[in-house]
Amino acid sequence: MSAEIRHDRKIDAPSVFRFLILHLAAFSVFFVGYSHIALASLVVFYLIRYWGVSVVYHRYFSHKSFTTSRTFQFILGLIGTISGQRGPLWWAAGHRKHHRYSDTELDVHSPHNGSLFHSHIGWLLKKESLETDYELVKDFAKYPEIMWLNKNHSIGITGSFIFLYILGAWLESAYPALGTNGWQLLVWGGVLSTLLCCHVVLGLNSINHIVGKKAYPTKDSSTNIWWMFPFMLGEHLHNNHHYFPSSHTAAFKGFETDLMGASIRGMEKIGLVSNVKKPSPEKYLGDRIDNVEKENVMIRPTALN
Ligand SMILES: [Zn+2]
Numbered sequence: 001m002s003a004e005i006r007h008d009r010k011i012d013a014p015s016v017f018r019f020l021i022l023h024l025a026a027f028s029v030f031f032v033g034y035s036h037i038a039l040a041s042l043v044v045f046y047l048i049r050y051w052g053v054s055v056v057y058h059r060y061f062s063h064k065s066f067t068t069s070r071t072f073q074f075i076l077g078l079i080g081t082i083s084g085q086r087g088p089l090w091w092a093a094g095h096r097k098h099h100r101y102s103d104t105e106l107d108v109h110s111p112h113n114g115s116l117f118h119s120h121i122g123w124l125l126k127k128e129s130l131e132t133d134y135e136l137v138k139d140f141a142k143y144p145e146i147m148w149l150n151k152n153h154s155i156g157i158t159g160s161f162i163f164l165y166i167l168g169a170w171l172e173s174a175y176p177a178l179g180t181n182g183w184q185l186l187v188w189g190g191v192l193s194t195l196l197c198c199h200v201v202l203g204l205n206s207i208n209h210i211v212g213k214k215a216y217p218t219k220d221s222s223t224n225i226w227w228m229f230p231f232m233l234g235e236h237l238h239n240n241h242h243y244f245p246s247s248h249t250a251a252f253k254g255f256e257t258d259l260m261g262a263s264i265r266g267m268e269k270i271g272l273v274s275n276v277k278k279p280s281p282e283k284y285l286g287d288r289i290d291n292v293e294k295e296n297v298m299i300r301p302t303a304l305n
């Protein structure tokens with residue numbers, strides 16, 4: 001089974017085409033020009049897309065870090081589709097597999113099982129990667145509306161692109177002094193933010209399993225990379241996360257910051273979510289590598305079970 005996964009070379013041509021188009025479209029930023037509104041659209045839509053992946057797809061659908069109503073669950077799923085990273089069930093199933101088989105030969109995301117390119121994006125261009133393993137997400141697949149979202153995941157990303165174009169066209173006619181237009185917002189808020197979000201999230205599987213430091217002696221090679229905070233906003237504490245996957249936050253010590261976890265606490269405070277899972281301090285303070293081995297060491301997976 002592992003050999004099939006590692007050596008499957010069936011490339012999905014439409015996926016390759018989509019990725020090429022998206023990357024080529026990014027160069028159109030040199031033709032549409034700059035405006036402060038365009039930059040703002042990049043930042044705002046990056047945050048929306050990233051939040052949709054980190055809080056919704058990752059911490060809710062993959063790890064069940066909190067619970068919520070069925071209605072808000074659907075709204076969350078809808079927000080997740082704005083990221084352009086396929087459906088909630090597809091994302092959660094793939095991620096659960098990543099945790100179950102971290103850095104073993106069954107982990108298609110691992111940079112220790114092939115090239116860095118394959119762990120980052122190559123796996124995503126294969127036919128087998130497009131299918132949702134519903135067996136791994138039975139807990140959410142029982143909701144027909146979530147199944148619908150999973151199959152019609154393009155609704156969010158397409159909607160966001162159309163919205164940005166219409167917004168830019170309206171601003172051009174209503175407030176010409178802003179110097180923006182439909183195409184400009186489509187490229188900055190649509191293409192660039194989607195591409196940036198995509199590579200930052202993919203980087204969690206690739207560079208966050210190579211570069212950085214381990215704070216906890218997990219069996220995988222996950223790391224924390226402090227300088228990725230401006231982009232990952234809490235997910236940069238990936239080794240902490242592997243240590244406590246279901247925790248709503250990856251920030252365990254005072255100086256660690258996880259804005260995604262903070263937003264979950266915010267939703268809890270206003271009653272949108274409940275049963276927010278918290279890590280136990282006794283365990284994570286006691287098991288830190290610097291407590292038990294005096295210095296930070298990289299642990300490469302050698303004999304994983
Ligand atoms: Zn990982």
Ligand SMILES: [Zn+2]
Nearest residue numbers: 062095099245
């Ligand atoms: Zn995870």
